[in-house]
Structures are given as C-alpha cells and as structure tokens.
Amino acid sequence: MDFFELFTNIPQNIVIVSPEYKILAATDAYLKVTMETRENIVGKHFLKEIFVDPAYSYEENPVIKSLDKAWETKEVDYLDVIRYDLPTPDGRIEVRYWEASHTPVLDESGNVKYLIQNTVDVTEREKARQSAAETEHKFQFMAETIPQLIITTDARGEATYFNGRWNKYTGVAKEELTQQNLHKVIHPDDLEKVRASWKKALQEKEAFAMELRIRDKEGHYRWFLNRTLPMCDQAGNILMWVGSSTDIDETRKLVQELVSTNEQMAELADQVQQAYLKAESERKTLERLIMDAPAxxxxxxxxxxxxxxxxxxxxxxxxxxxxxxxxxxxxxxxxxxxxxxxxxxxxxxxxxxxxxxxxxxxxxxxxxxxxxxxxxxxxxxxxxxxxxxxxxxxxxxxxxxxxxxxxxxxxxxxxxx
The missing domain is CATH 3.30.450.20 (PAS domain)
Structure with missing residues (x-):
C-alpha cells in the first residue's frame, strides 16, 4: 500500500512538521485551501519562511505557542479561532478564519518525533457570527435612539431587553424591569388588565395593544400606548416579541378636555396643533433614523x-x-x-x-x-x-x-x- 498517496488524499487540511517546525508533508486538501504547492513548502520552516503572519511577532504567534505547548506537554493542543488572510493568484487578499489542533507523534522512547496540524477553515461561520453581531448592534442602536420605550421578550414572553429610555424615565434599573416587577412601574389600577391582556396575546399569538399608565422616576404616572408584535420565522413560529410604549399623556388629556368642555374649543384647537407639531417632530426623528440607518x-x-x-x-x-x-x-x-x-x-x-x-x-x-x-x-x-x-x-x-x-x-x- 502506498501510504504517501493515501496520506496526500486525506480530505482534511493536514500538515506534518518536524521538531524544528519544518514542513515534512501536506495533504492535497491543505495545499488547495492555502493555495500553495508541495514543492514550495516542503523543507521550509512552517512560520518563518512560509506562513509568516504580520499581525504577530514570531514569539507571540498563537500558532507557535500552540505548537510549543503540544511539544512540551506531549498532548493535543487546540488553537482558538485566529484570522490569517491568504493572497490569491490574482493579487487579492482573502479574509480567512481558522481553527486548528496540534497532535504530537511520539517515538518508542516517548519523545516527540513529529507534530501534526489539522486545520479547519471556519471563515463562513465567523463571518456569519460577525454579521449577526453587527445586526444586533444596529438593532440596539436604533432601539436606543428612538423616543419610545422599547422592550423585547422571548417566544414565551420573558423579557430579554429594555432600552435605556426605560431606566431614564422610570429610574428603575433594567435588571429589575421584569414581568415580576411590573408593579414597580405600572399603575395598580392597570396592572391586572395588562397581565390578562398579555397572557391572552401569548396564548392566541396575536398582537398586544392597550393604553396604560407608567410611573416616572418622580412618582408621577403618564399614559402610554403600548403595542407589542410577534416576530415569526417563515414557518410562522414566534421567535420573539417586540414592544414599544409611546407617551400619549398630553394627547389623551387634550381629547378629554375637548369632550368635556365645548367652550374651550378654540383654545384646544391651538393645543391640538401643538400636539400635532410634536407628533410631526417625532415622525421626523424617526424619518431621520431611517435615512441615517446603516442598512x-x-x-x-x-x-x-x-x-x-x-x-x-x-x-x-x-x-x-x-x-x-x-x-x-x-x-x-x-x-x-x-x-x-x-x-x-x-x-x-x-x-x-x-x-x-x-x-x-x-x-x-x-x-x-x-x-x-x-x-x-x-x-x-x-x-x-x-x-x-x-x-x-x-x-x-x-x-x-x-x-x-x-x-x-x-x-x-x-x-x-
């Protein structure tokens, strides 16, 4: 059996190095992913002559540290994800992320004879993770910028996020703002109705909307319109709930005054105009948010x-x-x-x-x-x-x-x- 041919055709990115860290052999898969040739790398120092990483000095290179550790302990060492970009034949640079393990091969006396590096290209996974983190950052940026009180929950309705305006308005730390502590911020006369309506929305998987009073940090209550919508996947399964609470206290007072006192119609007309201007100003704020959003x-x-x-x-x-x-x-x-x-x-x-x-x-x-x-x-x-x-x-x-x-x-x- 031709063991060299068998080794070179292993469908994994494997390279074997000597105790001096010189390359002795590499699989075809390794050569393909690194865009190198066997003639160019065999016999050369692994990191001094071939894969020199400008991001680190030789001594601080995490690959060298992992090789040294495997050599010293005579046990497999696993390398955390690192970035090492590769030049392409057309002169471009491809961003790549890698995971690797270094396995020592011992002789009959128990001394390290070779080190085997098995490398996995995890670029797509890392880019997906970074993209998800960026998307989360964009959501938090938008949630912290808009003038509403924003809350998210998981599919079961357990709170997972409160934007900073909750703390700024109520004075209650975000860590304390949970369903169990609603009594700290919601008016006692509205609390049971809120709980019942929210329970119904969760059971029927439908949007939740109601007017309620929320206490500010000075102890005063103002009316808010709360709307909470389910976010679903393509199969219709609820992934999370996103809710916003908009201050409607002034508008509500205006409506009450308009209904109760016809004699104040002229004065109320001016107040309604001011409320409209305020709403228009908030609309423009949201418009600017959309126009400036990084998406x-x-x-x-x-x-x-x-x-x-x-x-x-x-x-x-x-x-x-x-x-x-x-x-x-x-x-x-x-x-x-x-x-x-x-x-x-x-x-x-x-x-x-x-x-x-x-x-x-x-x-x-x-x-x-x-x-x-x-x-x-x-x-x-x-x-x-x-x-x-x-x-x-x-x-x-x-x-x-x-x-x-x-x-x-x-x-x-x-x-x-």
Missing part, C-alpha cells in the same frame, strides 16, 4: 408602491435613478418579471409581512442596460395607520452578495475535492 431602508406608499422615503444605502443600489415619487414598477422595471411587484401586492392586500433570505435579484445598477446578479436578505413590513388600515410598506434589506458568492466558491472547492 437598506425605504418606505413605499399606497397600492402602487410609490417610493416615499429612500435612505442613502437603498439609493446606492441605483445611483443614477430618481426613485422618490415613482412607483417601483416605474423606477425599477427590471424587477417586474422577477415577481417582486406581486410580492409587494400580496403584502399590501393581506397585511402580512414577507421575509426572504439570500434572494437572487437581477439589477441594472448603473442604468446601463446590463443586468447583474445581487443577493439580498429583506423584509417587507406592512405599515398601518391608527385605524388599522394599510397605507404602505416598510422595506428593510441587507445586501449579502459577497457572503453568498464566498459560500458558493467554498462549496465549489469542496465539490472539486
């Missing part, structure tokens, strides 16, 4: 899906086109035959959000007549007015073309092996 946002108005708000990241997909005021069909004719107008129509008519991941879409980005393939993960969320009527659609998207292309390339490499 792709736009709002579509009416059954024709006319662009109403378009942030810079959405506009960057079509730098040479005017979007605002035009319908999607007018501004982006290439998406009609791809079925996106039908999806928007369905969301607008049924009032059900649409979530899609890594969807391919052909776009004429530079308005040159040439279609190019992009991949987007997006949500079409219906927008309702106070009468629960659909007025438009909020579009949130992230371009994931690079991630999809990288995964496809890695899959192609795996098939080639």
């Amino acid at each position: 792709i946002f736009c709002t579509l108005k009416g059954p024709d899906h006319k662009f109403d708000l378009v942030n810079q990241h959405y506009q960057a997909l079509f730098p040479n086109r005017e979007l605002v005021g035009k319908s999607v069909a007018e501004a982006l004719p290439e998406v009609i035959e791809q079925g996106f107008i039908g999806i928007l129509d369905n969301v607008y008519q049924k009032g059900e959000k649409f979530v899609a991941e890594e969807v391919p879409i052909m776009l004429d980005k530079y308005d040159s007549g040439k279609l190019e393939e992009y991949f987007l993960t997006f949500i079409y969320q219906p927008i309702f007015n106070e009468a629960a009527q659909i007025t438009g659609i909020l579009v949130f998207a992230m371009e994931v073309t690079d991630q999809v292309n990288l995964r496809q390339k890695l899959q192609e490499l795996g098939q080639a092996e």
Whole structure:
C-alpha cells in the first residue's frame, strides 16, 4: 500500500512538521485551501519562511505557542479561532478564519518525533457570527435612539431587553424591569388588565395593544400606548416579541378636555396643533433614523408602491435613478418579471409581512442596460395607520452578495475535492 498517496488524499487540511517546525508533508486538501504547492513548502520552516503572519511577532504567534505547548506537554493542543488572510493568484487578499489542533507523534522512547496540524477553515461561520453581531448592534442602536420605550421578550414572553429610555424615565434599573416587577412601574389600577391582556396575546399569538399608565422616576404616572408584535420565522413560529410604549399623556388629556368642555374649543384647537407639531417632530426623528440607518431602508406608499422615503444605502443600489415619487414598477422595471411587484401586492392586500433570505435579484445598477446578479436578505413590513388600515410598506434589506458568492466558491472547492 502506498501510504504517501493515501496520506496526500486525506480530505482534511493536514500538515506534518518536524521538531524544528519544518514542513515534512501536506495533504492535497491543505495545499488547495492555502493555495500553495508541495514543492514550495516542503523543507521550509512552517512560520518563518512560509506562513509568516504580520499581525504577530514570531514569539507571540498563537500558532507557535500552540505548537510549543503540544511539544512540551506531549498532548493535543487546540488553537482558538485566529484570522490569517491568504493572497490569491490574482493579487487579492482573502479574509480567512481558522481553527486548528496540534497532535504530537511520539517515538518508542516517548519523545516527540513529529507534530501534526489539522486545520479547519471556519471563515463562513465567523463571518456569519460577525454579521449577526453587527445586526444586533444596529438593532440596539436604533432601539436606543428612538423616543419610545422599547422592550423585547422571548417566544414565551420573558423579557430579554429594555432600552435605556426605560431606566431614564422610570429610574428603575433594567435588571429589575421584569414581568415580576411590573408593579414597580405600572399603575395598580392597570396592572391586572395588562397581565390578562398579555397572557391572552401569548396564548392566541396575536398582537398586544392597550393604553396604560407608567410611573416616572418622580412618582408621577403618564399614559402610554403600548403595542407589542410577534416576530415569526417563515414557518410562522414566534421567535420573539417586540414592544414599544409611546407617551400619549398630553394627547389623551387634550381629547378629554375637548369632550368635556365645548367652550374651550378654540383654545384646544391651538393645543391640538401643538400636539400635532410634536407628533410631526417625532415622525421626523424617526424619518431621520431611517435615512441615517446603516442598512437598506425605504418606505413605499399606497397600492402602487410609490417610493416615499429612500435612505442613502437603498439609493446606492441605483445611483443614477430618481426613485422618490415613482412607483417601483416605474423606477425599477427590471424587477417586474422577477415577481417582486406581486410580492409587494400580496403584502399590501393581506397585511402580512414577507421575509426572504439570500434572494437572487437581477439589477441594472448603473442604468446601463446590463443586468447583474445581487443577493439580498429583506423584509417587507406592512405599515398601518391608527385605524388599522394599510397605507404602505416598510422595506428593510441587507445586501449579502459577497457572503453568498464566498459560500458558493467554498462549496465549489469542496465539490472539486
């Protein structure tokens, strides 16, 4: 049996080094993933001549430390995830993340004869983790910026997050703001109703909405409108609940005064105008949030899906086109035959959000007549007015073309092996 041929064809990224850390052998899989040749690396020092990492000095290189530890202890040592980028034949640099183990091979006297490194490319997993962390950071940024009190819970209704405005308004530490401590912030006369309504929403998996009084840090209660909606996966399973509480105390007082005192109509008209200006100011704050958000946002108005708000990241997909005021069909004719107008129509008519991941879409980005393939993960969320009527659609998207292309390339490499 040809053991060398057997070794080189092992479908793992394995390299064998001598006690002096010189490369003795490597599998074909290792050569392929590192884009090296056997002739170029065999006989050379593992990290001084071949895989020199500019991010570390030789002594501080975590790979060397792991090799040294395996050598000294004569036991397998596992290397935590590290980043080591690889140059490609065309001169580019590919970002790569790796995990590795170093296994000592002992002779009959118990001395280390060789060290075997088994390397795993975990780039896709690490990029996915980083992307998830970035998405979480964006959510927290938005939640901490908007003027409402924001809360999230898990699928069972247990609180998982309160934005900073809860502490700023109530004076209660976020660690204490749980369902068990609602009595600290909700008016006693509203507490049982809140609990009953929330229990019903959880059981029936439906949106929760009610007006309630929340105590501020000075001990005064103000009226808030709370809306809590379930976030579901594509199978309809609830992943989490997201709730917002908007201060409606002034508006509520205005309505009560308007009903009770007809003689004050003229004065109340001015107050209503002030309330409107305040609401408009908050709307503009939310508008600025959407426009400045580090993701792709736009709002579509009416059954024709006319662009109403378009942030810079959405506009960057079509730098040479005017979007605002035009319908999607007018501004982006290439998406009609791809079925996106039908999806928007369905969301607008049924009032059900649409979530899609890594969807391919052909776009004429530079308005040159040439279609190019992009991949987007997006949500079409219906927008309702106070009468629960659909007025438009909020579009949130992230371009994931690079991630999809990288995964496809890695899959192609795996098939080639």
